[in-house]
Amino acid sequence: MKKRVFRYFFDFTDGQEKWLNEMAAKGWRLVKCGQLTYDFERCEPGEYEYAVEFVADKSYAKSRDYKAFLESMGYKTFYKNVYVGIFFGIKWRPWGEGAGQIATAPGSLRKELIIVEKKNDGKSFEFHTDLTDLLTLYRKIRMAYFWYAGGMFAFALLLLFYAVRTNSLYGVGCGTLRGARVPVAHTGFEDFAKSPKTQGRS
Amino acid sequence: MREHIAGGALTETTFLVLLSTYTPNHGYGIMQFIERETHGRVLLGAGTLYGAINTLVKKKWIAPFGDAEPGSNKKTYVITDLGKQMAEKELNRLRELYGLASRIIGGEPK
Numbered sequence: 001m002k003k004r005v006f007r008y009f010f011d012f013t014d015g016q017e018k019w020l021n022e023m024a025a026k027g028w029r030l031v032k033c034g035q036l037t038y039d040f041e042r043c044e045p046g047e048y049e050y051a052v053e054f055v056a057d058k059s060y061a062k063s064r065d066y067k068a069f070l071e072s073m074g075y076k077t078f079y080k081n082v083y084v085g086i087f088f089g090i091k092w093r094p095w096g097e098g099a100g101q102i103a104t105a106p107g108s109l110r111k112e113l114i115i116v117e118k119k120n121d122g123k124s125f126e127f128h129t130d131l132t133d134l135l136t137l138y139r140k141i142r143m144a145y146f147w148y149a150g151g152m153f154a155f156a157l158l159l160l161f162y163a164v165r166t167n168s169l170y171g172v173g174c175g176t177l178r179g180a181r182v183p184v185a186h187t188g189f190e191d192f193a194k195s196p197k198t199q200g201r202s
Numbered sequence: 203m204r205e206h207i208a209g210g211a212l213t214e215t216t217f218l219v220l221l222s223t224y225t226p227n228h229g230y231g232i233m234q235f236i237e238r239e240t241h242g243r244v245l246l247g248a249g250t251l252y253g254a255i256n257t258l259v260k261k262k263w264i265a266p267f268g269d270a271e272p273g274s275n276k277k278t279y280v281i282t283d284l285g286k287q288m289a290e291k292e293l294n295r296l297r298e299l300y301g302l303a304s305r306i307i308g309g310e311p312k
Contacts, residue, residue, distance in 0.1 A: 053249060069252050072276045073230050116248075127249035130215050137249070 001042045003028070008036055012082050012113060013052045013141060020050035020115065030117065035081050035110065049118045049125045056082065056112035057140045059099035067114055076117040081110035095143035212292045218244060219254050219264070220281055220289045226267040228276040229255065255279060263288055 009016040020030060020038075029043035030050070053070075055063040070077050083091065089105040096103070103109040118125055128134040212220075222235040229251060236246050246254075258264045263285035267278040281289070 066252055069229055069277075070248055072228065073233070073248050075248070124245055126245070127247040129245060129247040130213065130250045130254070132213070133215075133247075133250045133253050136253075 002031075003040050005038045005040065006036055007038060008084070013054055016080075016113070016115075017050055017052040020052070024048045024050060030078065030115065033078050033080055033115065035084050035086075046120055049120050051116045051118070051125055051127050052080070053114040053116060053127060054112070054137065054141050054144075055114055056093065056103070056108070056144060057096045057100050058108070059097075060103075060108035060111070062097075062100065063108055063111065063114070070114065070116055074118075078115040078117075079111040080113040080115050082112040083110055085110065093144070093147075095140065095147050210291065211295060212288065214244065215246065215250060215254050216258065217289065217292055218246075219251070219258060220285050220292075223264050223279050223281040223285070226278045226280040228278045230276070232279075258285070 007019070009019070023030070023038075023040060024043070025046050027043055027045040027047075028040035029048050030038060031041050032039040053066075055066060058066065067077050067079070083089075083103075085105070087105075089103075089109050091103045091109055093101050093103055100108070116127070128137055218236045218240070219232060221239075222232045227235060229248075232255070233246050233248070233251055236244055255264070259266070259279070261284075262282055264279045265282050267280035
């Protein structure tokens with residue numbers, strides 16, 4: 001018996017891990033994950049345990065090395081995305097480590113997490129047992145959140161600024177491109193606007 | 203993994219990984235060694251272990267040993283001379299600490 005669940009986690013490490021473990025406790029084992037989907041099949045309740053590892057700060061080579069290491073430890077692993085998209089992509093991760101600052105798809109983009117599955121053997125499945133190690137990890141995740149939240153805030157601010165500016169200065173509809181261009185045409189850019197290079201545009 | 207600079211003490215994780223590589227060992231073996239030898243008191247997480255191994259390789263305290271076993275991706279590591287020096291230094295520090303603690307707590311006449 002199989003089932004597919006649609007889900008996205010903003011609390012992508014701890015929240016996702018908790019949910020996967022709840023599913024496993026109910027007898028659902030992860031077999032595949034897509035960008036927004038999880039495919040499960042039936043297993044014994046509590047047969048498997050899950051941990052979610054954050055690897056978005058690592059370069060693709062390093063994250064694959066880590067994945068191979070985890071597999072050599074006898075765990076099953078899945079790559080999982082935080083970032084959603086379907087096209088070729090490239091992204092700058094200022095909080096990344098070395099080559100991990102650039103993420104591309106195909107490559108490390110949309111492979112921000114590794115979901116690790118272990119057969120339950122009664123032992124703890126803590127991934128980070130050293131305090132400094134745990135602190136480093138949370139610092140990384142915090143930086144990732146910080147840059148994304150900060151980026152979104154800056155973008156919102158820019159939009160707001162643009163809307164207010166176009167509105168108050170020119171009395172044109174809020175933030176439309178046309179509205180912003182019309183006044184530009186009266187300030188000495190007419191020739192530029194009429195030049196053959198820009199004729200094609202409107 | 204940061205070490206205390208002033209005291210020169212190694213973290214327990216570092217010390218245990220060093221001890222476990224006196225004979226060439228791979229990740230899973232290191233984890234089992236530590237669990238066995240500390241009677242389950244120290245259970246090393248895979249993430250922490252991976253970080254510790256990489257840090258120690260970077261510091262040249264342990265080094266990759268030979269080629270990975272054919273048909274598997276298990277990398278084997280062995281302690282270096284520098285690593286042995288660090289481990290011996292740590293042992294001396296612990297001896298000194300042990301002496302001090304025995305004297306104060308145990309009331310040994312010394």
